Amino acid sequence: MSLVAAIPVIGKVIDKLFPDANKAREARAELSKMLLNGELNELEQKAGVVKAEAQGESWLQRNWRPMVMLVFTALVVCRWMGWSAPNLTEAVELKLFSIIQLGIGGYIASRGLEKVTRTWKG
Numbered sequence: 001m002s003l004v005a006a007i008p009v010i011g012k013v014i015d016k017l018f019p020d021a022n023k024a025r026e027a028r029a030e031l032s033k034m035l036l037n038g039e040l041n042e043l044e045q046k047a048g049v050v051k052a053e054a055q056g057e058s059w060l061q062r063n064w065r066p067m068v069m070l071v072f073t074a075l076v077v078c079r080w081m082g083w084s085a086p087n088l089t090e091a092v093e094l095k096l097f098s099i100i101q102l103g104i105g106g107y108i109a110s111r112g113l114e115k116v117t118r119t120w121k122g
Helices: 003-017 021-054 059-080 090-121
Strands: none
Touching (some): 003 021, 021 059, 059 090
């Protein structure tokens, strides 16, 4: 369970620990600030990894993410066109498509994060 998903539970705990509504509100605000700072730090670290890869000396280091996405796209297109391995079961295909979905989601998120961080830092 992530911290963001646990916020309602933590809010209930804060309400029990602080019967005074003002104190509970202050505690929730402090918790929100701590969560935002932690998430911002995590985003900065992820952006640093993407930036280091993009500025790497090796051609492969700079381009491995787009290459993987092209392979994933080719797999989807091949399946759509009816070109798939005859011994591949539907269960295996579904697992592969789940991995592809995860990869595409991560790629899109990392590209968006890279652009947001670049804009945010000026």
